[in-house]
Amino acid sequence: MKITRLLQLFFILSIIFVPSCGDNDEEIIVLEEVTLISFEEATFSEDEFIIYLTEDPIGKTFSFGPGTYSFANTIPLADIDNLTIKGAGINETYFDFSNSTSTTGEGIAAVDCSNLLFCGFTVQNTNGGNGITARNITGLRFDGVGVVWSERSSDNGAYGIYPVESDDIIVENCYTQAAVDAGIYSGQNQRVIMRNNVMTLNVFGMEAENNIDVEIYGNEFTRNTTGLLTYDLFGVSRIKSGSNCKVYNNTFTDNNESNFAELGSGLAADVPPGFGILYSATTALEITGNTFVDNECGAVLGVAYFLVDFNFDPNEDSSFTFLNEDIYIHDNSYSSGGGTYNVAGILDRPAGPLVWYTIALNGNVRPDIFLDDQDYTAGGAPYAGSRAVIEESSDVVLIEANFVQAGDGIITITSTSLDDFTGTGTTHTNFDLVDTPSDCVE
Amino acid sequence: MQKTFFIVILFLITLLSSSCNIEDKYAPINEYANIDLSQVPYNNLSDYKFFTGEMNELNPDQGVYSYNVTSPLFSDYTSKERFIYLPEGTNMEYQGDFNVLNFPIGTIIIKNFIYYKDIRDKSLGRTIIETRLLVRKETKWKPFSYKWNDEQTEAARLIVGGTVTGSTIAENGNLKEIPRYVIPRELDCRTCHNLNEDMLPIGPKPANLNRLMADDLSVNQIENFVEQGILSGTPANISQVPDYRDTSLDPITRGKAYLDANCAFCHRQGGTANANGLFINWDYEGEGIHTGIFKIPTNFNAPDLQYDIVPGSPDESILLYRMTQTQAPDVMPQIGRSINHDEGIEIIREYIYNIE
Numbered sequence: 001m002k003i004t005r006l007l008q009l010f011f012i013l014s015i016i017f018v019p020s021c022g023d024n025d026e027e028i029i030v031l032e033e034v035t036l037i038s039f040e041e042a043t044f045s046e047d048e049f050i051i052y053l054t055e056d057p058i059g060k061t062f063s064f065g066p067g068t069y070s071f072a073n074t075i076p077l078a079d080i081d082n083l084t085i086k087g088a089g090i091n092e093t094y095f096d097f098s099n100s101t102s103t104t105g106e107g108i109a110a111v112d113c114s115n116l117l118f119c120g121f122t123v124q125n126t127n128g129g130n131g132i133t134a135r136n137i138t139g140l141r142f143d144g145v146g147v148v149w150s151e152r153s154s155d156n157g158a159y160g161i162y163p164v165e166s167d168d169i170i171v172e173n174c175y176t177q178a179a180v181d182a183g184i185y186s187g188q189n190q191r192v193i194m195r196n197n198v199m200t201l202n203v204f205g206m207e208a209e210n211n212i213d214v215e216i217y218g219n220e221f222t223r224n225t226t227g228l229l230t231y232d233l234f235g236v237s238r239i240k241s242g243s244n245c246k247v248y249n250n251t252f253t254d255n256n257e258s259n260f261a262e263l264g265s266g267l268a269a270d271v272p273p274g275f276g277i278l279y280s281a282t283t284a285l286e287i288t289g290n291t292f293v294d295n296e297c298g299a300v301l302g303v304a305y306f307l308v309d310f311n312f313d314p315n316e317d318s319s320f321t322f323l324n325e326d327i328y329i330h331d332n333s334y335s336s337g338g339g340t341y342n343v344a345g346i347l348d349r350p351a352g353p354l355v356w357y358t359i360a361l362n363g364n365v366r367p368d369i370f371l372d373d374q375d376y377t378a379g380g381a382p383y384a385g386s387r388a389v390i391e392e393s394s395d396v397v398l399i400e401a402n403f404v405q406a407g408d409g410i411i412t413i414t415s416t417s418l419d420d421f422t423g424t425g426t427t428h429t430n431f432d433l434v435d436t437p438s439d440c441v442e
Numbered sequence: 443m444q445k446t447f448f449i450v451i452l453f454l455i456t457l458l459s460s461s462c463n464i465e466d467k468y469a470p471i472n473e474y475a476n477i478d479l480s481q482v483p484y485n486n487l488s489d490y491k492f493f494t495g496e497m498n499e500l501n502p503d504q505g506v507y508s509y510n511v512t513s514p515l516f517s518d519y520t521s522k523e524r525f526i527y528l529p530e531g532t533n534m535e536y537q538g539d540f541n542v543l544n545f546p547i548g549t550i551i552i553k554n555f556i557y558y559k560d561i562r563d564k565s566l567g568r569t570i571i572e573t574r575l576l577v578r579k580e581t582k583w584k585p586f587s588y589k590w591n592d593e594q595t596e597a598a599r600l601i602v603g604g605t606v607t608g609s610t611i612a613e614n615g616n617l618k619e620i621p622r623y624v625i626p627r628e629l630d631c632r633t634c635h636n637l638n639e640d641m642l643p644i645g646p647k648p649a650n651l652n653r654l655m656a657d658d659l660s661v662n663q664i665e666n667f668v669e670q671g672i673l674s675g676t677p678a679n680i681s682q683v684p685d686y687r688d689t690s691l692d693p694i695t696r697g698k699a700y701l702d703a704n705c706a707f708c709h710r711q712g713g714t715a716n717a718n719g720l721f722i723n724w725d726y727e728g729e730g731i732h733t734g735i736f737k738i739p740t741n742f743n744a745p746d747l748q749y750d751i752v753p754g755s756p757d758e759s760i761l762l763y764r765m766t767q768t769q770a771p772d773v774m775p776q777i778g779r780s781i782n783h784d785e786g787i788e789i790i791r792e793y794i795y796n797i798e
Contacts, residue, residue: 047602054601054628076629103777105770111632112639128771136639158741165717181743188717235731236740237719264743311736
C-alpha cells in the first residue's frame, strides 16, 4: 500500500511513570512513537494527508519533497500539539491552490494548536484567502516559508502569513509577494519576532496590529505600496490596544507601487503608495537603525486614529488608545532619491482619509517624517496627543500638520522643526519569547 | 461445592478489578444500545443502531431522542432531523439559558441532512445526504461524518468530505437547485464548533430548545425532556431565541435571531472569529462597535464598503454583502453554504434598514 511505502517510522524508547492500580508505583516501559511522514510529488494524495491530519497528527512531521503539490482545499490543522510541515526549500516545494474550491480560500488554516513549525515551502495562488492563517496557537514558527500570488490582483488573498490571537511567534527567512493587504501580518499576538524576511509587491509588506511585544528587524521591504503598517484597530477583541514594538535595522526601498486593493474598508484600501512606515493608534514604538531609500511620499507617517476612521468616536470605549504615545524615532538613514510624488497613485484612493496627508504634500518639500499633531476635538472634548521624540541628523525633513478639517481640504502645517521633537525617548522593552525549535536545515 | 464456586468467582472479580489493564478505561459505557465508545467511530452508521426498522426512516431506538431548535442554521435548503443519544441511565444538565447543555460522556448528537422533493409535502419522498455525529468522548467532543449511499440503506464514514448535487422545493414553492452541496471534511467541523479552544455542540442550548415539540404542539420540548428524566437542573423560566421564520415578529427581532443561528457560532466572544470583535449572538448585551455598527472589519475588504453595518443602509453594509456572495473569500458563513439564502437575505436587509 502506498501509505505504508511512504512511511518512515522512527520509534524512540522512552520511559514514563504511570500510577498502577495497586499501592506500589511501578515503572512501565512503553513505546513512544515519533513519526516522520514523507510525501513525494509523484505519489502524493491529498486525501491521505487529510486522513493523517484527522486521525493522528500529534507529534508528526510531514515532509514534502521537491515539486508542486496541487491542493483542492484548505489544509486544516486543529487541536494539534507538536506538528511540523516541512518542504525541501522555499524554492523547491510548492503548495499550489490555483484549483482549490475552498470557501475560505485559505492555503493552510491552523486553529487551537501548540508548537507548530512551518518551514521550507511556498504556498502559491490561494483562491482569495490568506496563505497561512494561524489562530490561537502557542508556539509558532515560520522559517523559510513563501506565500506568493503570481500577479497583483484584487482577487488575491488579503494576507500571506497571518498569525492571530497567538503567543510566542517567530516569522523568519520568509518571502511574500502580492498579498492584497499585507504580506506578513501579526494581529492580537503576544511576543512576536519577525526578522530577515523579504516582502515585495504587496499592498503592505508587513502589518502589526494590536500586539504586545514585537520586534521587527533585518527585513527587506521592497516595492510594496507601503512598507510597514503598525497600528491598533478599534473594536477587536483579545488585545484592544497593543504596545511595545521595535522596528530596527530594516531596509525600506522603493515602496511606491500602486494600490491594487479594491476601494473599500480598512487601511489597505485607503493607503496611498509611497511610505516606508505608517503608524497609527500606537503605544511604545521605537524606530531605529532602519534605512529608507526612495519611498516617494516619505519614510515615516504617523497619524491619529481619527484619520484612519472618520466615524471614530473616542467615547465609545475608553480602553482604546487612539493617539500615538511613546514614539521614539532615532538614528535611521534617509535617502529620498529625488523622485516625484506618485500623484496619480494618490488620487486613485479618493475614499481614504489618508489621502489628505499626501495631497497636503503638494507644494511642500517632501518630508522624510510626516506627523499628525494629534490635536483634535471629538464629542465636544479636546484631545492632545504627545509628540514623538525624534533624534535624527539635521538634514532630515519633517512636517507636522493639523488635520482637523482635512475632510474639508484644509490642512495646517504646525511644525517643520526637529527641535520641537526633543525629549527622552522610550526605548523598547526586551521580552522573553518561548522559542519553538526549528529543525529546518537549509 | 457451591460455596467454593462463589469464592472462586469472588477471587476472580477481585483480581479483575485490581488489575491494571488498559482496556478498563475504555469499557463500554452501557449495554442498551451497544455503543462501545472505544470503538467509535464505527465504519458505518448502521453499526450504532440509533434507529429501528428501515434506517432511512430515522425512527429513533431506545436512548435516542429527537429534538428541534427554534432558529435553525441555513444549510443550502437541507432539512435536518436531529437526535441525541444518551448512554443508559445518564441525563443532560442545564447550565445556563445560552450555554449548551452539559452532556454525559458517551453522548452522541446526530444530525441528518436531507433534501425533501417538496418540503411542503414530505410524503413525496426525500434523500438523506449525510449524517454528522458529535461524540462526547472521555475528554473532548469528536466529529464524525457519514455519507448515505444512493440506495439510502447505509451511510459510510467519510473523513475527507465531498460534494453532491441536491434540489428541493422550498416553503415558498420555489425550486432550489444546489449544484454543489458540500459535505465538510471532519476537520472542517472545528471551524464552527469551537468555543474557548474546545470543540462543542452549537444548537442544543436551552434558549434554542425552548419550543414546542415538532410532533406534539401541546408540549414544550424542554419540559418533555425533564419529564422523560433526561434533563435536570432547569429553572422555571428559560429565555428563547425566537424563530426568525416567524413573520409576525418585528424586523429587529427576526434579524437578531437569524444572526444568532447563522453567524454567532463564530461571531461571539470565544468563538472562531473572536479576534474580529463582532459579537452578534442573541445574548450579547453590549452596544456599539461590537454589534457591527460602523465597525471596520479586521481582515476583509469589500468593494466600496466601509463598515459591517451602516444603520439604515443595508446595501452599504458588509454584513449583508457577504450573505449575497458564494465564492471565497467573500462568502459568509465561510463553510456550509454554496447558494444564497434568499429569505435570510431579506430578513437581514429589513434588520439593517430598521436599525437606527
